[in-house]
Amino acid sequence: MPPELIAQVADEFVTDLEATTSDPHTRQAGVVSLTHVCGRWRDQLVNNAKYWTSIFIETADSLRDLIDRSRRAPLSITGSLEKDHTGDLQKNNEDKLSLVMGVGSRLRSLSISVSSQVLGNVVGQAHGTMPILEHLEIKVTGAVGATNLTPFTSPVLRRLQLSGMDSLNDFRMLFTPALTELSIIDVRTAMTTLDIRQVLRGLPNLMVLKPLDVHQSTPAP
Known part of the structure; x- marks a missing residue:
């Protein structure tokens, strides 16, 4: 999957999390779960600060x-x-x-x-x-x-x-x-x-x- 598509999927996932839960623990666990998809996903997400500001x-x-x-x-x-x-x-x-x-x-x-x-x-x-x-x-x-x-x-x-x-x-x-x-x-x-x-x-x-x-x-x- 190209980096642009990974970013799009991750952004939509995070947006949905923010809209559906107010629990910060649940939101964080959801974002962290994306880094477990594969090494490529992990590298891209871990190196993008915007996913780790909350x-x-x-x-x-x-x-x-x-x-x-x-x-x-x-x-x-x-x-x-x-x-x-x-x-x-x-x-x-x-x-x-x-x-x-x-x-x-x-x-x-x-x-x-x-x-x-x-x-x-x-x-x-x-x-x-x-x-x-x-x-x-x-x-x-x-x-x-x-x-x-x-x-x-x-x-x-x-x-x-x-x-x-x-x-x-x-x-x-x-x-x-x-x-x-x-x-x-x-x-x-x-x-x-x-x-x-x-x-x-x-x-x-x-x-x-x-x-x-x-x-x-x-x-x-």
Whole structure:
């Protein structure tokens, strides 16, 4: 089969996947399955970055391979990085998050669930920001400690969804005028009404505000 026809079939297959499933794991598995048709298909697809710009996190090795295949293209990454009772799994999740942070300059969308320990251990050592990030979703699980999310800052961040953070100080730096959609739930140190007002003043383009945890402060006598 000529390369042009392989590309046409692959493009139609990927388009159909995107139209019929919203599950990123299923979409990724479908694209990967095309590389198993034969060596010629594999060579053509693996060397074309456009098929590897949406990545679902599985193992550290597969994540590394998919990032390599994406070359320098902007990325959308999603998946779970939650810790369980085994120390080895925690280390694996730290390795995976480190890989994600390593391509921060290329991230256009990031959606992860992660333990507070993994997040704190990796983000605390990260440098730089994410200049083209438009969508960020972080769900933090487990015992919560303060975690500075400065490495996730982006001047073009439009959609922000956070869950399980410790306090407003962890993520205040993510609020930029570009934000159009904001959702913050389960903040352990509840935000006051004054906190919410101050946040909203700096978000002139906000169009969607999903429920926030608000702690009504007691008026002074």
